Amino acid sequence: MLSRAAWSLMLRKGGRGRREMHSPEAPARGEGKMPPYANWYAQRSYPMPEEPFCTELSAEQQALKEKEKGSWTQLSHAEKVALYRLQYHQTFAEMNRRSNEWKTVMGCVFFFCGFTALLIWWQRVYVYPPKPITLTDEWKAQQLQRMLDMKVNPVHGLASHWDYEKKEWKK
Amino acid sequence: MARLSHQKCTPDFHDKYGNAVLAGRTTFCIAVWTYVATQIGIEWTLSPVGRVIPKEWRD
Numbered sequence: 436m437l438s439r440a441a442w443s444l445m446l447r448k449g450g451r452g453r454r455e456m457h458s459p460e461a462p463a464r465g466e467g468k469m470p471p472y473a474n475w476y477a478q479r480s481y482p483m484p485e486e487p488f489c490t491e492l493s494a495e496q497q498a499l500k501e502k503e504k505g506s507w508t509q510l511s512h513a514e515k516v517a518l519y520r521l522q523y524h525q526t527f528a529e530m531n532r533r534s535n536e537w538k539t540v541m542g543c544v545f546f547f548c549g550f551t552a553l554l555i556w557w558q559r560v561y562v563y564p565p566k567p568i569t570l571t572d573e574w575k576a577q578q579l580q581r582m583l584d585m586k587v588n589p590v591h592g593l594a595s596h597w598d599y600e601k602k603e604w605k606k
Numbered sequence: 607m608a609r610l611s612h613q614k615c616t617p618d619f620h621d622k623y624g625n626a627v628l629a630g631r632t633t634f635c636i637a638v639w640t641y642v643a644t645q646i647g648i649e650w651t652l653s654p655v656g657r658v659i660p661k662e663w664r665d
Contacts, residue, residue: 543627
């Protein structure tokens with residue numbers, strides 16, 4: 436099904452993020468854990484993960500890490516951002532962003548509710564017995580007249596809603 | 607704030623199809639339930655008050 440293929444693709448992409456070049460696990464390690472079970476995963480309630488996001492660093496990145504051991508005032512803005520991106524997968528703004536997942540969820544909920552209606556339809560056609568005579572419209576009308584003649588529940592109930600002078604339901 | 611635009615670059619499944627999924631399936635649900643509730647002869651035993659015109663029973 437199209438949506439299932441797209442769903443699994445979305446899950447896989449979400450795990451790696453869009454930072455393929457900074458991938459924390461070596462590509463050879465195909466059985467690496469996916470978030471939220473990865474060691475670098477952080478969320479608002481767990482902001483300090485166990486491991487940095489990028490553990491295999493290129494030579495350039497390692498040089499940057501060496502520079503980080505010195506005074507931070509010597510780091511340019513771009514270098515600080517690069518160090519952040521080595522350490523963390525996402526910023527707080529990125530990890531806390533809203534998503535449209537609720538639309539898919541509610542869509543599936545309504546789909547299954549609608550499917551239930553189809554099951555009930557099938558049940559009505561193939562399982563229900565024939566309607567008893569007492570539930571036909573003519574019988575119900577006559578039954579109602581008989582109940583009104585008997586003045587059933589005249590205080591607050593059925594007969595109290597019927598206007599006996601005008602012979603119609605009270606407004 | 608430049609980072610906020612990052613998610614929009616690669617819309618996920620919910621961004622692409624969420625509206626269509628929600629609208630289509632809601633319509634399906636409402637339509638089929640309306641049909642099942644009214645057209646196929648299910649007895650809901652609603653109150654006759656205001657709905658049924660009584661008919662003479664003594665022949």
